[in-house]
Each structure stands twice: as C-alpha cells, then as structure tokens.
Amino acid sequence: MTESSLIERVANKNVNIYEFVEVVINDENIREEIIKQLLTNNRIMVYYHCYYIISKASEEKPKLFYKYWDDFASLLNHKNSYHRDIGLTIIANLTKVDEKDLFSILYEQYIKHFNDTKFMTAQCFVQNLKKIIKHKSEYIERVVELLLEVENRCNYLQKQKELLKSDIIEVLDEAYQQIKHQNIIEEFIRSQSNSISPKTKKKAKEFLKKHKL
Template sequence: MTRDLITKISDKDVNIDELAEKTITDPEMRDKIVGLMLNHQHIMVYYHSFYIICRASQIKPELFYPYWDDFTSLLNHPNSYHRNFALALLANLTPADNENRFQSILNDYFLCLNDEKIMTACKCIKNTAKILESKTELTDEIIDILLDVDNRSDFSLKQKALLKSYIIELFYKFYGQIIDQKPVAEFVKGELDNISPKTRKITRKFLDKYS
C-alpha cells in the first residue's frame, strides 16, 4: 500500500481533495500520509502529503490533534518548507486544542518572525489569523508580539515593510477583538509613509475604517 500511495501522491496531478477525504475516513491512511510528510525525502511526496493533511485538518482538526508534537517538531526543521508546514498545521489544529497546548509553544511559533526565510515569516503572520479566531484569549499576547516586529526580526527594511502589510491586515480583521487598541492604532499610523505600496494601501484602509 505504501509504495502505491507514494506513487499516487507524487503525481503532479494528484487529487488532493480525494486523498484528504480518505485521510479523514481511514486512520491507517492518515498515519501513513503524516509519516510521508514528516520523513520522506522527495519533495513531491512530502509537499503533496502536506497539502492533503492541510486540507483534511481544516475540515477535521481533531483527527490530527494526536500529531501535535510531530507538527511542533517541524518548527525547527532545517528545511523551510517543513517549518512552513508546521505553521499552517498547528494553526489548523487550534480549534481542537482543548488542552491549551498552543500556549506552551507560542514563543517558539513566533520565533519564525525572524526566520532565515522571509516567506516563512510571512506565513507565520498569515496563519496567525486562524489562531486568533480560535484562541481569542491569546489575542493581546499575540498582538504585543506583532507590535514588536521591528525588534523581533532582523530582515531588511524592504522585507520588514512586506511583513508589516500582513500584520496590519491582521489588525484590520481583528481590531474589535483587541482590548488595548491604542498601541495598534499608533503602530498603523506610523506606516503611512511605508516604502511598500501594499503596506501603505492596507494602512489607509485601516485608518479609513477605524480612525
């Protein structure tokens, strides 16, 4: 089964939705695909396995909660793709996190704001939306981390400008959920002259709505 599964998953035209459904209904299939994502060396195998798990865990996060520690271990993986997998999958699992395990990895999760890859840092921020939706009690702690992005990341000015566009998008979406809004408003106002057109655009959108 494993060899046939690897052949199927590695196909560039693999049906992600079909395999995601099978992963949901078949515990053995689920375990095999998680194993392929974690351990297989071929990019088409581990990347397609991630797509399958990501889709399935959005639908049934509780089925993948037993793999929490496996996914957490990927935060320190030498391959940036696998670090990206961790960011997405852990965020997907937060609705099923009844044991509040995310709290214990929160700092490790947001260390990715200073990843060696700018796209991993961006994915960290993008996936934060899922976390804020299901972990509202962590809102202010997470917002404080994002407000401190200049001190927490060593990226160039241009790269930080990109990061801030994603941060302000989060602020725009979750502003009503934030208790201490003043530092957020001040942060956003400070980006009106940001070098990134994208960041300036979302800044104006935020200020038009919340000023």
C-alpha cells in the same frame, strides 16, 4: 493501495488534492500513511503534496489530527524551512481543538519564527497568527504586542520588513475589535500609510477606510 503506489499518486504533479483530503478524512489507514510521508519522505513532491492534503484536512476536521500534535510540533525546529512552514500551519489549525492547552507549552518556540532565518517562513508565521487568535482569544493581546515590535524583533532587510507589515495588518484587523487599547493599533496602521511597500500601503489604507479612521 500499496505504500509505493500511494506515494506515486501523491507525487504526481496533477494530483487531486481535494480528492485526497476526503480520503484522508474518511480512511484512518491512508491518513496515517500520508502523515508518515509528510514527516519522513525527503522528496519535495511527496511531502509538499502531503502538506497540502493534511493542511486542508486538518482545517476541516482538526480533531482527527490532534493526537499527532507532537509530530507536527517537532517540525518547528526542522532544518528545512518548508517543514517549519508545515509545522506552523498545522499547529495553527489544531489550536481550534487544543483541549489540553498544548499551545501554551509551545508558544515561545512558535513565536521565534517571527524572526526565522528564512523571510518566507516569517511570513507564514504571521499569516497563521490569524487562526491562532481566532481559536485562542487569550493570546490576542500578546500577539498584538509582539507584532507591533516588528522593527526590533525582525532582522530582515527594511524592504522585507515593510512587506511583512502587510501580513501584520491583516492580523491586527482580526484583533482590532477585541483589543482594549485600539489606539496602539491605529497608530501603527497610520504609520504604514506611506510605506515603501505598495502592498502594505494599500492594506493600511483599506484598514483605515474599513474602520472609518
């Protein structure tokens, strides 16, 4: 398959993402080409479909992509918010196999996206924290402390912050059984039971019911 034909297949709106995931996992040459297009191609239908492919493949087989850590980490500072989302997601996937503890170097840069210039990127950041605390339990306390400071850390409109809290609740649920001071999470969740965001209010009530609080 030539580079141009590969790009056109990937760019097709009806591309079979799952088929490409299998190809990328099993063919190193195709894998490298898809990563290259993800990092360098300016066509959204190309780099975003490459993102879908690499995101799923790196969740299934993160070891195959660990050597590209620096390439994906470089996306965290990209001017395009879609690329920042890509970096946040794939780095989170790779923390599962982070034997060199590269995330410790990246941590401060990573958490800056809690207050990204784009609200949707902040949502992407919070959603990916579930993977990070699952793969790196040493960060649970720090992540919980960070998320509980949402009011002071984030400069979004109040209705956006209230919506963001729905994602925060999901991360706190992941952390709840593993944290020493569960009461600080409980207090935060209770305070969201009357949120102006219907989604956040629902998540809070589900959390309280789940944990019999």
